[in-house]
Amino acid sequence: MSIARRDFLKLVGSTSLAAGLASRPASATVSNTRIPAFAFDDDSVPMNAANLCPMPVAVSEAQAAYAAQLQRSLSTSSRQSVESKKELARARIAKLLGVLADELAIVRNTSEANTTVVQGLTLADEDEIVAWDQNHPSNLLAWEIQAARSGGQVRRLSVPVTAGSVDEVVANFVAAINKRTRVVTFTHISNISGFRLPAAEICAAIRERKPDIHIHIDGAQTWGAVDFRLDKVDCDSFSASAHKWFMGPREVGILFLRKQHIAKLWPNVVSVPWFGSIEQPPAGARKFDALGQRDDAAIAALVEAVAVHEALTPAGIEQRSAALALRLRSALEDLAIKLVSNGNPPFASSVLILSVPRANAMQLVNQVFRDSGVQAAPTGGMRISPHIYNTDEHVDRIVAGIARNRGLLTQPG
């Protein structure tokens, strides 16, 4: 423990905090469900699920075991036994999301999944793409680059982060579409404000107005975080990364594409198992995950990550993470600290953002880490995104760290 940390503990004067820092087990029981063990150090607690999550030990160990197996033997049977896990993962993820395995591509990350849609649709000059202005660059600038290259116009859509009702938000989307609109693309939960868009209601309203619009949802902050099923949301495509809230292996992601669109979307990368003729693509959405040699051990470990979500259930995970976010929000509100993130239940998420002068954000995040041992991010302000591996004590620690450094919330650094 650093001197600064010891000073901080003395200042805070909490013995339970000190005990927690010294020896908190990385697994805990919540209701009747045991949260899987994680290997992070207690003085380096991640609270930045919106960016990157630790894997449960069972997942990282499985990945290491698969990699070791391939080191020992690259025989056909050894490789096939690892590679075959990809189809198992595809089927079980599809079940959790309420889609067909054939509609799911296992790609490398959300950026690649978004890009597959951006570059895969054929756009004409008169086509309009409506994109939420809070989208990630891979789902905003990527469309603008594509439009500059091949035609079409991008219309950036704003939604007030202080919105009061679902109808008000839906009306923003409906007002932005017209007879030229070909695509509407939005992020379900924003990584820069934490605002959760009412995805099902937006899709239904767009369908009613113009059924042939391609609706793409970026689910980077959704998959593994909330109970979200694609049989309840009428979008055409959906992207996500396993290394965020899903707590899965790095550089593995998914692209869902509804059955009727698979044939008409162009692939960006064409490699084996494409073979022979363009009339014979790999089956279903697999045509988008033929990316050449992959890290098969990482993809195989996806099965272990899926098992965690099956055991804890998406609803159970959402509930646990939401309880931590609520504890955090309440503690910050008690300190009269201003949040960017909308706390109104339909729009709230576990991505909480504190309003911080831009020049101070990095310094604040670093000082809070130094003082509390909890890592947040300088995105959109100070972004804190707790997940199931966090505890109430972690939340209390980061709040104490913020309280100690609160001068940076308002003053120049």
Ligand SMILES: Cc1ncc(COP(=O)(O)O)c(C=O)c1O
């Ligand atoms: C909403 C959103 N979309 C896409 C991405 C890109 O994810 P990746 O780096 O895994 O491709 C991020 C990353 O933070 C994100 O927050």
